[in-house]
Amino acid sequence: MYKLIRPILFLFQPETIHRMILNLLKFCRYIPFCRTLLRICYCPHTKGLERELFGITFKHPVGLAAGFDKNGDMYNDLANFGFSFIEIGSLTPKPQDGNPLPRCFRLPKDKAIINRMGINNKGARYAANRLIAEKPVRCKLAASITKNAATPNETAYKDYEKSLAILYDFVDFFVLNVSCPNVRDLTELQDIPALAELFEHVNTVRRFNDEHKPVLLKVSPDIPLEQLDEIIDLALLSGIEGIVATNTTRSRENLVTDPKVVETIGNGGLSGAPLYEKSLAFVKHIHEKTAGIIPIVACGGIMKPEQALEMLDAGASLIEIYTGFIYNGPAYVKRINRYLAKAYAKRKK
Template structure:
């Protein structure tokens, strides 16, 4: 049914217009206590075999929504109600900004992909913090993804990230430093270890200073050279980060300028995950995102060493109950393979890393 609606109706409208309409719909759902509770009871993951703990946070299931959909922390409860195990909001910048000029969001239906050059359009950290302070009507793990304000020069990037972190870290179940979006000029330059070290150290000081210590992760690009992936992994271990999210969108494609997500990213995202697992073993939580379309993809990422998996473009093409369907399929698969918990799957096919650096 959803495929018919998508091809005959949604595909005929501007991609960003549909995006904003969908966000408003989930924001409305988040504001309707009875309906969101009923949906949560019906579609959220409740199987004890799917529960897991990462960086001290308890998740009802391994599949979450990646950053990019709920840019202003407006609808996390509604999204959780239709089956996601966690919701990563943002990217949120310290100061509000309109993002890049339209058009800036494009579907590649045949490739089951999306190109975006949104440019961190959001109302800013203070506005998001007001929403995050609201009492949650249904249980939902909310990660907060922060980025650099576009007009802030590189030499002031650390202070800008710290300002956003001070607003948002106390309200987040985990915090993510995004230095990998291709749509803010110069942002990816911050992935160089010489620039990344002082940035992550400063944000970590903020996260460590919250009342319950907010876990901190860094999100990296798929376009990093392998040796740079290794360098970021080593830095994350050195600084005592809680995890790495791999990967963001790629600029290695033809067509509109912007970051490509979806099926074409599948292979590289999995490759980066395997490289990270070989480098860090289970000393860091690894969150795999990029080209995740179905239960087979989620299962493969878990086997390769991902603690958690995220999707977004797969949801666009898979329909509202995409995450709920995958979690139900994971429940059956865990039992079919003779496991009692999804945690027994994690890293099962990964190489032995006891001698990893």
């Protein structure tokens, strides 16, 4: 069904149709039984797929990656599509507009997206107010936090501290985004001295709060494995609870889209099918290096249920999707879970 509708949706600019769909979902709030109907259609059966990680129970392993619900406006509506957790954001302490339009492009032949949104968001305080207003929360919630584009890297830790403090009581866990390729110099925060300073400040905020909230780190697929190793060691030493692997890539390797088209699009992070092998390699590497001690959230190019299983088999504890949701449609979470349940049942026999 979605395959029939998708060509019509793809006639619109990605950001335009994204806004239209979110507005439609907001409208659905006022239609009687619409939420129930969506949940009947799209929420998966999760028996045997539950898992507990860093003290949180997840109904199943499939979540929505950062960037879809940037301001925490829509997570309860999006939960109707069956996600067990949703990562809102990325959020910065001050609101910011992001990069000039156009800044998001589909590459249908590659089942991919290139975006240079530049972390447009209404700020952590806006999101905190939304979270206070929107109760109960219908799935587990993570907040992805990062620095404002105008903040120099030397004082970036202050931005993370502020957002952490503002959002602390309202989400289940946090993801530190130091890996978005669309904010100048941001990925340099993955250098060990900068990261060590960041972890120290994040831990200080956590110590000031009664409840301990898990913090994960989202890494770029573009860093060398030696740097990834150093990051893993530091994360383990600093008590960071997990790693999200990975963000989008600057690479344009292995694309089938006409190189001239790709060149015209210009800078941005590539997501979707071409990212899969790189993200999978990162997940395998982290799992092997840590002997499975550190939980991994796999993210990047999971376009088929088989790939979700492969990521979990490679050592991921949870998976996140973004581009796969755009290309596969609203039933994708249910499809993945159905496939996982069948695969696990087969293995038990």
